[in-house]
Amino acid sequence: MSRKELWANLQKHDAELSKTHLRDLLADKERNKHLIFEHDNIVLDLTHEKITDQTLNLLEEVAVKSGVYEGVKKMFSGEKINTTEGRAVLHVALRAQKGEKIVTDGKNVVEEVHETLHRIENFSNQIRSGHLKGKTGRTLKNVVVIGIGGSYLSIEFVYEALRSHPEAVARAQDRKLRFLANVDPIDFSRATEGLCVEETLFIINSKTFTTAETMLNARTCRNWLIEQYKLKGVVCKNEDEIKDLVNHHMCAASTNLTDTSKFGISAEKVFGFWDWVGGRYSVWSAVGILPLSIQFGYDYMDRFLKGAHNIDTHLAKATSIKGNLPLLLALVGFYNTSIKNLNARAILPYCQALCKFVPHVQQLDMESNGKRVNLAGQTLDYECTVVNFGEPGTNGQHSFYQLLHQGRIVPCEFIGFCRSQRPVVLAGEPVTSHEELMSNFFSQPDALACGKTIEELKAEKVPENLQNHKYFPGDRPSLSLLFTELNPYTAGQLLALYEHRTAIEGFLWDINSFDQWGVELGKVLAKQVRTFFQNHQDKSTADFSGTKFNSATEALLSKFVQHK
């Protein structure tokens, strides 16, 4: 059977299954037993998805026919599966253990990875111990990470996920880690607000070292260094003195060693990585491990790498989707998207420390799989991936859950932890705060799946005119991921699960998940606006001679020039 015939089979199966309400499927204990999976203390509960064991059998056939297992093998072995850029996709090598071997272009990249990790370990230890100091001999207690997209989102996610973990609190002491991503000057002002220049280190994170926003922010920070030092009576009299200042207070993580050097950062302050690391997968490289090791210590972040490696091994060894967490996540995602034609998914961590997880997954998933052509460049006759959104629970419950329960059908992904990083037990309260939070984690999937019938409302004596308003149709799919606690190891596992889900979904859709040509056009068009602004520095009336804007954009630009 062809791939499309297998999809058609699944559609038939889904049509048959749609005759049974999810509340009735859930009443089947035998079915439920087959839909709960566990790996290394992570539980993946698929009982609240609109599936049965038979669905998984049919999905297994799709996985085999779509070359998912080959795709995974090629990725892990360093084949150049990013075909439009001629690159391997080897973020898994960034968390490979010392002594492992992954060869691409004739080189065992794991050796290079560990050399860089060793440099990061030394450098971060030296900053943390105060051995490496600022220009005036002060300890570098503040780090500002300058970077955008993959060079920012994942690092902020990990920082937020760990910063309340008691061990992380002890390790961070009075260190500050801040982020400067947006070229909006408000972001610069917030990132540097209240920082003592003598105690501040900037890390320029940019794979290409050409991203317009990051480079302007890096120049703005360099200028801030010079000006702030001037205010303290330390004046740079020539380029060499500026270079010396920059070298005390700036370092970089990049693949572009030529431009980092042109910027004035000396080689020992540059932490390289490789073109086979996609931006949205780069937290495992110096981009993430350097700032996070300065904040929490290298040995702590090593556990994050180990968590991801655990999931890598779990996936690499898979011979069936059953029991394999990333494969199951991907195939259920594919089922909801391509078979059930649902076009969004809500990611709902019941953990405030995961407040930046969804913004990262949005880039990871939507930049990877928001595509319109297959690997051969042919236009697809199906949609790939969905709008990913979400908020930590229970906050989201007081915001957009109304839609989830009574509006459009959106598959939900609940992420929870058995233990809180910061438990609160109040005398006289019937449950702890964490139990209160988790009461919602456990109840929402049932509310979505089972709903509330008119009969139930009648039994509750709800007035007839309100019955339809208070009716919950249910039959809404969700999955739950339950971890024991959020720490560096499980944060690594969680992120690797989602990374692999995205890659596997890409294999199922026969697309290249590792390029992002769609972000280019807007960047190119911004160039002509930039030139227009350059020509209007001291003008309050717009002159469009020689430009190619349409009349609508001209009208808006005129207003801007008039009021700027």
Ligand SMILES: O=P(O)(O)OC[C@H]1O[C@](O)(CO)[C@@H](O)[C@@H]1O
């Ligand atoms: O790390 P760089 O090269 O500055 O790129 C930043 C981000 O910009 C993008 O290219 C999108 O514009 C992302 O893929 C990347 O993570």
